[in-house]
Amino acid sequence: MSLTLEKITKVVDGELHINDVNLNFEPGSFNVLLGRTLAGKTSLMRLMAGLEKPTSGRVLMNGADMTGIPVRHRNVSMVYQQFINYPNLSVYDNIASPLRLAGDDKKTIDRKVRETAEILRIESFLNRMPLELSGGQQQRTAMARALIKDADLILFDEPLVNLDYKLREELRQEMRELFKVRNTIAVYATTEPNEALALGGTTTILHEGRAIQYGEAAEVYNFPDTVECAELFSEPPLNLTKGEISDSEVTLDQATHFPLNADLAGLGRGNYIFGVRPSHLALFPVNEDDLEISVKVELAEISGSETFLHVRNKHLSLVLHLTGIYQYEVDAPIKVYMPTHKIFVFDEDGKILKVPTRLPIVNQAAQVTGGLQHG
Amino acid sequence: MAEIHLRQLAHSYSANPQGHKDYAIREMDHVWEKGGAYALLGPSGCGKSTLLNIISGLVTPSEGQILFDGHEVNSLTPQQRNIAQVFQFPVIYDTMSVYDNLAFPLRNVGKTEAEISAKVKDIAYMLELEDVLKKKAKNLTADEKQKVSMGRGLVRDDVSAILFDEPLTVIDPHLKWKLRRKLKQIHEQFNITMVYVTHDQLEASTFADKIAVMYGGQVVQFGTPRELFEKPEHTFVGYFIGSPGMNFFEGSFQQNELYLEGQLISLDKEMKSKLAITPYNSLKLGIRPEFVEVLDANSPLLNKLNSNDNDAKTALLESCANCFKCEVLLVSDLGTYKIVTLKLGDTEFKARLPEEQTVPSGSVYVRFPGNWLKVYADEYLID
16 A cells, blocks of 8 residues: 655644645655654654544545545554553453454454564563553553554554663664565654664655655655655764865865865855764874864763764864774864764755765774774 | 762662662772762662762662761761752752852851852852842753752862752753853862763763763772773663663674674684683674774775785685674664664665765775774673
């Protein structure tokens, strides 16, 4: 079954929640809706499910207009942020409930409940009550209930947000496995770029009710259409600065200069917005044409195995994403290195003009151990 | 401020504890030095909240002593211990102004209004609350309220220690790093003993100079963020710190040789003699995904060969120490890096590669550099 959203708009109390969204979801596809809080992810999902009617536009399933058809006449499942189960039913009965409603026979129900519970690794908890389980197990129960009825469309509204990060890691990987062999359309909403990349499939970036870019996750990540897309699909966000290209040099924020290189020469003189990925900045020079910038440390945020280093000087404010652990005191003066050939260039309206192409191969071992010596 | 010493401390909620299982905190000896920035990190149920409540005086330990600067405080109330606490949710007086909220702890101990005014202004400046001092607390945003809550903890300079219990839970994600910066600045400025309790590795490693990782009622490692990453002393630390966590393999030690999934591991003499005398029930080998080398034509090892002779390459790979042929199961492109899932023998493991590196499908050679391959006997590091 395919699902098409055609010119969907939703207005609530005079406020535009969804603005002219056109999307197509293929049978068996895994689709991520990526956007910040209030971007319209939940609203769009409720429209897909039939929990809401669009103000204008059509929802088509397999080409047939389903716009006015309420949720109970559609074959749709939904998993929410909160772990929603029937508290007075056992895990077994929770998972079985959609099939009982559909009037399946006892034997089929038993077989499917056990199969589904096994996939989600909760087969040993079938006789327990949901509230006796951990958050992760409760959410697995809710997922099992959504999966068991072979819905045409399964909607996940930030299902992992209330779990700790170790569980999130595990469940993310399982989600991919789960949908490899299904014919269901899965739609998964998240605020986290890294989750969208980890889940793979197609990504739609939602911003202020509009679908601003759509495509394979890696494609959208590597080739953002606009500044907004690049910012929204990068955690930490892409470092952005205004700047200028003259006949001979590039100037960032009127203060930091470097000679015009072959990569940027074709763009011509003028004002631009430049972007550099946090992971492309380094604490030591990697290539000859790297630009040295003196900065002060605002904060070294350390996440177990990686460091997000916030730095700034009078003109620039940058974030570095480093593999390994680097501890710095607040306000420590350091130097950072910007690869002048790995720069995204946007026009003044934020439209992409150039994505970096020269990606030199750096051996990872050298990078990690070298980094550790420096830090 | 004070040094906090937990001496032979243990706690059981059961009146008649029988074994390890009955203890929320298993016997420990632990010192939080004066003026340090510490974190207590662990998953839910590990005992970290119990330990925090024991330090603050909300729970009396069933065994052992808590010493503040060498004096036992077991029977003292939180007030008598002079501990400030900042909780998950802001604790403030809604109907009072921000100024009065910050002044409250000082008025309680009888400071003069002049002293109070000076101190409140200092704290308000530091926490960037100057513009809202006259506002009623109930009209503040969630993060402003939490800043006031922190300010109430910081306003007295005579406290023994400040305890933070997941203080950034209610803060908007993009504001969190600013408050983390504030907390670090405050610590660098005042050098108050601070203990920060959290289940989040980012919160813990960003704030603390040293982290106590708790698991099953025990502190399994007390170290710097870098030590937890580079040299986990317990398999739980390897698993819990880092995303993804450390890879583990079954190990065996026979006739003075160490094997990983049946493959010989090169090992120095010192390590061999340690292994020979260490008693254990289970032996594991661990390596972090960041340190697994996936060998390709650009690896230093093959680069040296300077030849396109494939047989020579294969021979080199087959003979190099700790190099193994693995099955490639999955390559996950996370934009800034790749996570590759590989299989060696029966064990799946992960490698983290830079975005530029390509990985062939089918099979690939990996190398486990000896200095990053750790040996664990009954879950504890042999070092």
